[in-house]
Structure formats: C-alpha cells, structure tokens
Amino acid sequence: MLTDDFPRVDLAHTPTPLEPMGNLSTELGGPEIWIKRDDCTGLAMGGNKARQLEFYIGDALAQGADTLLTTGAVQSNHVRMTVAAACKLGLQCEVQLEERVPGRAPEYYNSGNPFLVRLFGVPIHRYTEGEDEEGADRALYERAAELKAESRKPYVIPLAPGHKPLGALGYVKAAEELLAQARTLEIAIDAVILPSGSGSTHAGMLAGLRALGSQARVYGFCVRRHKEAQAERVAKRLIEVARMIGAEGAVGDEDVWVDDSTLGPGYGQLTEGVVEAIGLAARQDGILLDPTYTGKSMAGLIGLVRSGELGPGARAVFLHTGGTPALFGYPELVAEGEGKA
Ligand SMILES: Cc1ncc(COP(=O)(O)O)c(C=O)c1O
Secondary structure: OOOOOOOOOOOOOOOOOEEEOHHHHHHHOOOEEEEEEHHHOOOOOOEOHHHHHHHHHHHHHHOOOOEEEEEEEOOOHHHHHHHHHHHHHOOEEEEEEEOOOOOOOHHHHHOOHHHHHHHHOOOEEEEOOOOOHHHHHHHHHHHHHHHHHOOOOEEEEOOOOOOOOHHHHHHHHHHHHHHHHHHHHOOOOOEEEEEEOOOHHHHHHHHHHHHOOOOOEEEEEEOOOOHHHHHHHHHHHHHHHHHHOOOHHHOOHHHOEEEOOOOOOOOOOOOHHHHHHHHHHHHHHOOOOOOOOHHHHHHHHHHHHHOOOOOOOOEEEEEEOEOHHHHHHOHHHOOOOOOOO
16 A cells, blocks of 8 residues: 555544445536545544544654644634544644634534534634634644643644645545545546645545556645645645655646636635535435535536536546535525425
8 A cells, every 4th residue: 555654543434435426417417427425434524634634643643642733714624523533542632713714604603513623622722814824833833832831742733735745645545445446346437526725635636546547637626725826735745745655756747637716705605606516416416515615626526517528428536525514504505495395
C-alpha cells in the first residue's frame, strides 16, 4: 500500500460502499453515475475527514500528544469529527469555531455540527475573522503554547497549507480502495467528481489514482475560493503528496481541474443550483447531500452533464464527502408549506 510508511490510527469504516445512482443517471440522461459513500465512514455521522484524521492523529499519537487542537467554520464537519476521534481515543481536545458565513439564521449556530460539538463537551474558542486561515492557525498555536506551559502535549491540526499534507494520505488510500472496488465490479471509471476545499481530498485522490495508473479525470468544484487560487493550492498539494508516496513522476499541473461556477457568493452560501442538486439527489435516489460541499459538487456534476462534458457512455463517480449534519443549519432548504397534504 502506498501509505504504509506513515503512522495511522483506524477511525473510518471502510471500504465505503460504491453504488449506482440509477435514478439520477436516468433523469439527467448523461453518464452512468456512481456514488462513493464516504458519508458512511462512521465517526459521529461520517464524512471525508475520518480518512484524513487517521493520518493526522496517527502522527499525533506517534509524537506522544495528549491534546488535539483544531479550527473550522461554525458548521465544520472537520471539527465535529476531530472531537469525536479525541473522545474515542481518550485524548483531550479544544476547538476553535470561525465566523465564516455572514447573515445566517440561529439554526446555523445551534443545530447540526455545533450542536454535536457541544454534545461532546469540549472547550470551544471563537475566532471572529473567518477568512484568515493563517490567523486562525496562529490562534491555535498560541493556545498550544499555553497548554505546553501547563505540561500538556498539544498537537495542532492546522488549516492553512504550509504543513505536511498528512490528511491527503487518507485520500491516496481511498483511491486504492476505489480502484479495487472498480476491479471487483469490472467497471472502468472515467471521472471522479469531488468538492475542493483545503484541497487534501482532491490532491490525495489525484495522487493515488495516478500513482496506480488510473487516468480518470478528477473534477474538483471550489467551495471556498476562486478557481485560480484553488488550482494553485491543489497543484502544490499534489506535488507534496506525490513526493510523500514516491509518485512525483506520475502527476503534473495538467492533472489539476478545478471549476468555481457553483461556488456562488462564497463558502457556505446557498445558490439555486445547490438547492436544485440537494433536492434532486434526495428525491431521485434518497441521498442526503450537504449545503456547503457536496451540494456544490453535485451542482457541478449536473452542469458537466448539461454542457455535454460528461455524456452517455461515460462512467462518473460522485465522491460523497459527507457533511449532512449541516443540513439542519439551513432550514430554508425546505420551502414554506412543503409537505402539507
Ligand atoms: C463534507 C466535506 N466535504 C468536503 C470537504 C473538503 O475537503 P478538503 O478540505 O479535503 O478539500 C470538507 C472539508 O471541510 C467537508 O467537510
């Protein structure tokens, strides 16, 4: 396995199912759409972060850490799952929630992920500036210094690039798993569609696929920043992770495909396309997406089909990266009067 040299702790339920989205495929009339259910990784309601945390926390334990520190938006799935992992492993944990999405209703602050984080009972710090990744990380390191002074052994899981992309290794491993499933099912995969945020999922999946000889195109849909900045970030991450697994020769900038046409006004903000995508996945195949990540990547997939980029005869895998608890922070997703008999 490509990631065997790195410390890892078991957190994710794997392999996650790979199953057809039969009704959506028929409805859209384009490629055969399959869904890789990384919303089913377990760990307090699942999601892609379980795979990434296996390597961060593996590293933390190897260093003798006793306390995890991390940061994210108020509805961060990463924060929820980090806290859950800390509880499971008997580690202490402190988290920081950033004010990233303006103008949200009270449910955004009280329901879904922040509700679950409170249930785990860990200290929550607030960070009012949501668009300052480096600043958010600095605040974590300052808190870590205070904990060290109390003889604790803190481990920071940072947000900004500039640290070793350990989380991406989780998606190198996921790429191995996906290709093994495709072999068993005797199907070829032409495309993988995923949300691109910190870029760890995107870079890891790409590096893993290319390292194993798959040329499937990976379509990354921006969820936080515009495509120029995201492409640059993913390209850097891709080289770093490819180097870590000894596959530098297998990847290049030309592998990085990003699109920001479904980003809308910004991170965590709904668009008509996202509302349509969430409704279609639910009503066609009983799949729950989320407003911040998979709603945007599904809107992206629908766009690829409608533009003819992905047509009949192709086989596309939609990577469901989770995030569903955040649905409860967006009550406007269900129209007034919906469900009245
Ligand atoms: C549900 C979900 N999908 C996708 C992403 C983006 O993944 P990455 O940060 O690896 O780009 C996140 C990140 O927070 C997430 O919570």
